[in-house]
Amino acid sequence: MPSVYIKTYGCQMNERDSEAVASQLVAKGYTLAPSEAAADVILLNTCSVRDLAEQKALRKMENVIAETRRRSPDVVLGFMGCVAQSRGRELIDRLPDVDLVLGTQKFHRAAGYLDDLLAGRRDKVVDVEAEPGSEAAIREHLLGGNAAKSVTAFVSIMQGCNQHCTFCIVPQTRGEERSRGIPDIVAECRELVARGVREITLLGQIVTSYGRRELPEQEGKSAFVQLLEAVSDIQGLERLRFTSPHPKGYGDDLVEAYARLPKLVESAHIPVQSGSDRILKLMHRGYTRARFLGLIEKLRRAQPGIGLSTDFIVGFPGETDADFEDTLSLLREAEFDQGFVFKYSGRRDTPAAQMPDPLPQTVKEERNQRLLELVNTTGARQHQKFVGRQVQILVEGPSKKNPSRLTGRTRCNKIVVFEGSERHHRQLMDVKVTRAGSFTLYGDPAILDEEG
Ligand code: SF4
Numbered sequence: 001m002p003s004v005y006i007k008t009y010g011c012q013m014n015e016r017d018s019e020a021v022a023s024q025l026v027a028k029g030y031t032l033a034p035s036e037a038a039a040d041v042i043l044l045n046t047c048s049v050r051d052l053a054e055q056k057a058l059r060k061m062e063n064v065i066a067e068t069r070r071r072s073p074d075v076v077l078g079f080m081g082c083v084a085q086s087r088g089r090e091l092i093d094r095l096p097d098v099d100l101v102l103g104t105q106k107f108h109r110a111a112g113y114l115d116d117l118l119a120g121r122r123d124k125v126v127d128v129e130a131e132p133g134s135e136a137a138i139r140e141h142l143l144g145g146n147a148a149k150s151v152t153a154f155v156s157i158m159q160g161c162n163q164h165c166t167f168c169i170v171p172q173t174r175g176e177e178r179s180r181g182i183p184d185i186v187a188e189c190r191e192l193v194a195r196g197v198r199e200i201t202l203l204g205q206i207v208t209s210y211g212r213r214e215l216p217e218q219e220g221k222s223a224f225v226q227l228l229e230a231v232s233d234i235q236g237l238e239r240l241r242f243t244s245p246h247p248k249g250y251g252d253d254l255v256e257a258y259a260r261l262p263k264l265v266e267s268a269h270i271p272v273q274s275g276s277d278r279i280l281k282l283m284h285r286g287y288t289r290a291r292f293l294g295l296i297e298k299l300r301r302a303q304p305g306i307g308l309s310t311d312f313i314v315g316f317p318g319e320t321d322a323d324f325e326d327t328l329s330l331l332r333e334a335e336f337d338q339g340f341v342f343k344y345s346g347r348r349d350t351p352a353a354q355m356p357d358p359l360p361q362t363v364k365e366e367r368n369q370r371l372l373e374l375v376n377t378t379g380a381r382q383h384q385k386f387v388g389r390q391v392q393i394l395v396e397g398p399s400k401k402n403p404s405r406l407t408g409r410t411r412c413n414k415i416v417v418f419e420g421s422e423r424h425h426r427q428l429m430d431v432k433v434t435r436a437g438s439f440t441l442y443g444d445p446a447i448l449d450e451e452g
Helices: 012-027 051-071 081-087 090-094 107-118 170-174 182-194 223-232 252-260 277-283 289-302 321-334 361-384 445-451
Strands: 003-008 041-046 076-080 100-102 125-127 152-156 199-203 239-243 267-269 307-314 338-343 390-398 406-410 415-418 428-436 440-444
Touching: 003 012, 012 041, 012 076, 012 081, 012 107, 012 152, 012 199, 041 051, 041 081, 041 107, 051 076, 051 081, 076 081, 076 107, 081 090, 081 100, 081 170, 100 107, 107 125, 152 182, 182 199, 182 223, 199 223, 223 239, 223 252, 252 289, 277 321, 289 321, 307 321, 307 361, 321 361, 338 361, 361 428, 390 440, 415 428, 428 445
Parallel strands: 003 041, 041 076, 076 100, 100 125, 152 199, 199 239, 267 307, 307 338, 415 440
Antiparallel strands: 390 406, 390 428, 406 415, 428 440
8 A cells, every 4th residue: 555654734633634644544554654764755735824834835846746746656745734725726837846735624625635646537637716614523432543552642623714803814824713513523522442542632723712603601601611611521531631722711700710610721822912002903913901810810829839931922013112012011910931022924824914114124134033031031930930830730741851860741841851751651640840941840759658
């Protein structure tokens, strides 16, 4: 049977989509190739959220074509995901060696199309049409692969976004919000738990909008909170997370759920993007700085130990020094545990790309650097508070940087690295934190053993 190699760019949604495609292909008898050089099919799952990511995927495909076509004219080459969706047939016009262009509502069609291409029944396939019901098609997890061995798993609960932030291309690449039903999601989560998964992260572009058109509120609880309750009820599941929410979607019912649902971990990644009301308005974010800070306060009141992270965009068109100072001061006030900083990148056909006063790259670079430094010092201060404390972690496996060590996560989403052994794998266990870096804690289970 043919072998496939999938390279994924971008966010966790893309990782999840790639896993579902790989799983679908494995079920049809394909094998997973360890590298491009060994593959009969090479698929790039692309991201268009920043221009850099898009260019990277295009360059990668040019390199793949140069390498592969020398080796074999029969290797099938395909683009999937956001760049495929936004560029469609243009990709084949530009790179005629590409055989398959598969949009974001078509991942479940990959196996059928690849069969046709490999058998010579079709020469090229471009499918980027909208497909009702496709939001429920991302449900397979790799049998015998990561999900089976892994103690954590991601579950896609919805696709698309209707928020239309002026900088964001997602509503175009992922389409309108479409949510899966609660019973379908719960069934997938149950299956994962039965296979040994102990922590589930519910995924979507704007999870706080989950089901808001299809499922009415019940007893003051939004569809998303109803979903959290239903997944929480699964026996054997230890921890529940979600990403990404929108600050606007954090109603009191969701804040209150943190205090009420024991499996919902004390952790939230809430993208703020800017600390300036003027820029938030230009971004069409739908909240003010004061409302955002009020939300942070409410969350800390509901769960004092909650770990908070965020995303920032620097260099949005027209961002003045004063606007940028507002972002710095918001970070100081909110004391996030972690922040991800992105330089604004104009995306085709988004309102922000047409806005006046684009900022020079040097200004974006300088602001990026200053904000990163503050993110690092704030993060280090927050992490330092854990030194000497005992924390519960779920052990995920070998550390990426140093595979001889193990890594786990606290409920508040801090990474803890420690010298462990096979018996610690997949365990929920306590470790004592001995030191802290900016974004990593270092622990020692032995100290705890001695004390215990
Ligand atoms: S809420 Fe998120 S995904 Fe939706 S438009 Fe805004 S940034 Fe993009």
